[in-house]
Amino acid sequence: xxxxxxxxxxxxxxxxxxxxxxxxxxxxxxxxxxxxxxxxxxxxxxxxxxxxxxxxxxxxxxxxxxxxxxxxxxxxxxxxxxxxxxxxxxxxxxxxxxxxxxxxxxxxxxxxxx
Amino acid sequence: xxxxxxxxxxxxxxxxxxxxxxxxxxxxxxxxxxxxxxxxxxxxxxxxxxxxxxxxxxxxxxxxxxxxxxxxxxxxxxxxxxxxxxxxxxxxxxxxxxxxxxxxxxxxxxxxx
Numbered sequence: 001x002x003x004x005x006x007x008x009x010x011x012x013x014x015x016x017x018x019x020x021x022x023x024x025x026x027x028x029x030x031x032x033x034x035x036x037x038x039x040x041x042x043x044x045x046x047x048x049x050x051x052x053x054x055x056x057x058x059x060x061x062x063x064x065x066x067x068x069x070x071x072x073x074x075x076x077x078x079x080x081x082x083x084x085x086x087x088x089x090x091x092x093x094x095x096x097x098x099x100x101x102x103x104x105x106x107x108x109x110x111x112x113x114x
Numbered sequence: 115x116x117x118x119x120x121x122x123x124x125x126x127x128x129x130x131x132x133x134x135x136x137x138x139x140x141x142x143x144x145x146x147x148x149x150x151x152x153x154x155x156x157x158x159x160x161x162x163x164x165x166x167x168x169x170x171x172x173x174x175x176x177x178x179x180x181x182x183x184x185x186x187x188x189x190x191x192x193x194x195x196x197x198x199x200x201x202x203x204x205x206x207x208x209x210x211x212x213x214x215x216x217x218x219x220x221x222x223x224x225x226x227x
Binding site for chain 2: 088108110
């Protein structure tokens with residue numbers, strides 16, 4: 001199984017809503033990532049979890065709150081978002097193995113903030 | 115992180131080889147070259163990576179120049195399903211999850227019937 005799954009596929013939310021994005025992998029990977037991709041732009045790293053601990057936060061606003069409850073799951077909690085936060089949110093995972101590290105991506109959650 | 119330069123777009127006829135160039139003139143000795151692609155509205159897909167030797171897998175071949183300042187991704191027989199944005203990424207590989215994938219703007223490859 002080389003799949004990273006993300007739910008929901010699409011999400012529409014108002015600026016006062018609280019919602020969560022979910023990511024799951026069963027490849028035994030111990031590193032998981034959140035990326036944000038605006039239309040016609042490349043993906044940009046948001047957060048990295050290593051062994052269920054947050055290791056990188058790329059200065060992401062606090063209205064985005066990541067959580068890694070176990071080695072297979074990664075959540076992104078959303079609260080008080082702005083319309084400019086509308087984007088494709090991608091999850092990825094990777095092994096931590098020596099000098100080689102390949103990230104595998106999920107299909108993404110397309111978020112629209114009204 | 116070393117930066118990469120790729121042409122914004124390329125066309126290729128179906129069934130022909132697609133050769134996608136990438137310049138990475140500031141690459142340093144421990145930095146690998148990775149290629150990913152992103153088909154419209156999907157997540158990026160890993161293709162191949164290499165350090166200094168040429169590499170081949172079931173998807174593509176990666177040719178890295180001897181001075182490592184540039185590389186070429188070769189799709190030997192392009193199909194319409196290969197139409198995608200192709201990203202060339204140079205990243206250090208110290209090991210561990212703290213390595214970042216920094217995507218450039220990529221090359222939009224359009225495979226024509």
